[in-house]
Amino acid sequence: MSATFRERQIEFSTRIAAKVRGSVAAVMVEVLDNGHGLPEEVASRVLAPFFMIKPGGSGIGLNVARHVALAHGGQLEVRRGEAGGAVISRVLPAP
Secondary structure, three states, rough: OEEEEOOOHHHEEEEEEEEEEEOOEEEEEEEOOOOOOOHHHHHOOOOOOOOOOOOOOOHHHHHHHHHHHHHHEEEEEEEEOEOOOOOOOEEOOOO
16 A cells, blocks of 8 residues: 655555464554654654644544554554654454
8 A cells, every 4th residue: 555645655564463472362453654754752742642743634543543442452552663664553452
């Protein structure tokens, strides 16, 4: 999948993995991109309510996604990718 953002083509990919640790099973979905990545000061604040990095945004999308994951016993994390870009990971307990 790809998108154009600020006149730059960015490629997205998704990884889905099921993991079992002890007696706890979880499903992880990761969305990765090949963009510039997140500066450290942005990565540490990107899940905060009303934090925006794009013009016209509401600043609630990732915060709401995090709260949905927490409400279901999971978690949502945003980090820099190993080769640049950003990685958004959502982990939820397996049914």
